[in-house]
Amino acid sequence: MATEVPTVKIPIVDISGYLTGDQAAKKACAAEVRDAYENQGFLQIVGHSVSPDIQARFLAAVTAFFKLPLEAKKRIAQDNSPCYRGYERIAGQKLDELDDNATEDQKEGFSIRPERPLGRFLAGPNQWPDPSLPGMSTFRETYMEYFDAVHSLSKNVFRLIALSLDLDEKHFDEFAADPDGICLCRSHHYPPTPKDATGRTRGVGAHTDFGALTLLLQDTVGGLEVLHKPTGTWHAVPPIEGAYVCNIGDLMQRWTNDRYRSTMHRVISPLSNTDRYSCAFFNDGKLDQIVEALPGCVPEGEKAKYGPLKVEDHCIKRYQQSYGAGGTVIEAPVKTKMESMITTQQVVA
Numbered sequence: 195m196a197t198e199v200p201t202v203k204i205p206i207v208d209i210s211g212y213l214t215g216d217q218a219a220k221k222a223c224a225a226e227v228r229d230a231y232e233n234q235g236f237l238q239i240v241g242h243s244v245s246p247d248i249q250a251r252f253l254a255a256v257t258a259f260f261k262l263p264l265e266a267k268k269r270i271a272q273d274n275s276p277c278y279r280g281y282e283r284i285a286g287q288k289l290d291e292l293d294d295n296a297t298e299d300q301k302e303g304f305s306i307r308p309e310r311p312l313g314r315f316l317a318g319p320n321q322w323p324d325p326s327l328p329g330m331s332t333f334r335e336t337y338m339e340y341f342d343a344v345h346s347l348s349k350n351v352f353r354l355i356a357l358s359l360d361l362d363e364k365h366f367d368e369f370a371a372d373p374d375g376i377c378l379c380r381s382h383h384y385p386p387t388p389k390d391a392t393g394r395t396r397g398v399g400a401h402t403d404f405g406a407l408t409l410l411l412q413d414t415v416g417g418l419e420v421l422h423k424p425t426g427t428w429h430a431v432p433p434i435e436g437a438y439v440c441n442i443g444d445l446m447q448r449w450t451n452d453r454y455r456s457t458m459h460r461v462i463s464p465l466s467n468t469d470r471y472s473c474a475f476f477n478d479g480k481l482d483q484i485v486e487a488l489p490g491c492v493p494e495g496e497k498a499k500y501g502p503l504k505v506e507d508h509c510i511k512r513y514q515q516s517y518g519a520g521g522t523v524i525e526a527p528v529k530t531k532m533e534s535m536i537t538t539q540q541v542v543a
């Protein structure tokens with residue numbers, strides 16, 4: 195029997211009222227966040243604090259970077275970094291939790307994190323392109339300016355999440371604002387593929403993000419899709435200029451005792467003549483944080499589904515599971531039995 199394809203709309207939440215401190219707006223935003231994360235696990239944020247100017251300069255800088263000759267990009271390859279920073283080549287990862295025969299992801303990436311002395315997990319230096327290369331003279335400054343702006347937004351989104359769970363607004367402050375916390379700003383370039391190319395669906399294979407919070411800026415091309423788990427159908431996350439697609443990862447799902455959802459998503463490669471650019475900012479918080487069911491997330495009379503877990507242990511495990519032989523990040527947890535059973539029916543608009 196054919197599966198009926200449901201309408202799945204990703205909620206758009208205007209957080210400008212929240213940011214100005216209006217009490218009624220704060221409450222209303224928190225309710226929308228709760229609704230989104232209890233259901234589809236994704237929302238889009240508008241009315242935020244990241245200016246269109248820095249977004250535009252950042253996307254221009256990223257575009258110029260990916261246009262550099264491959265040789266120049268390979269000089270700062272992530273494979274050479276002890277702490278997962280730098281350039282990831284096209285097809286450097288193969289990822290699809292739902293398809294054992296998946297082809298390699300048709301995207302290239304560039305990652306930076308805050309710099310800390312080598313030692314602790316993920317600490318170390320970034321790798322930057324030579325500023326004398328075309329369009330690269332202010333790349334580093336622009337990238338860091340963007341990083342700081344989105345990092346700041348992520349701290350406010352954690353406050354909103356706290357309110358949405360009826361916790362003190364500052365509940366996650368120490369976790370989300372830890373100067374040594376795990377944050378990653380990874381930009382992506384999805385090259386166009388011919389209309390008849392096999393494997394065109396492989397911009398990024400189906401996966402869940404493994405950390406706490408992701409804020410994704412996408413250009414206007416589109417291609418990001420989320421899975422509606424009950425029906426196994428895929429649904430577009432339509433690009434909204436300047437908005438942040440905002441989803442939680444597996445760590446947050448566990449922290450909320452599965453009340454909030456870490457949703458599977460993927461990217462379909464763009465068609466001929468269209469390059470797609472996006473940037474994911476991950477705030478996975480404080481390494482020493484112990485994650486165990488938050489107050490209000492365990493129904494009365496029930497036990498928490500998971501025991502305590504240190505963020506550092508979770509991240510080390512997931513990075514180890516996620517790195518292929520070439521040392522490229524794959525944000526994929528091990529496939530669960532349930533997820534293996536999902537039929538992936540693509541919805542064609």
Ligand SMILES: O=C(O)CCC(=O)C(=O)O
Pocket residue numbers: 380382398403410412418459460461472473474525
């Ligand atoms: O580029 C996108 O739209 C999504 C990328 C993504 O899912 C990720 O980096 O985890």
Ligand SMILES: [Fe+2]
Pocket residue numbers: 401402403459525
């Ligand atoms: Fe993702």
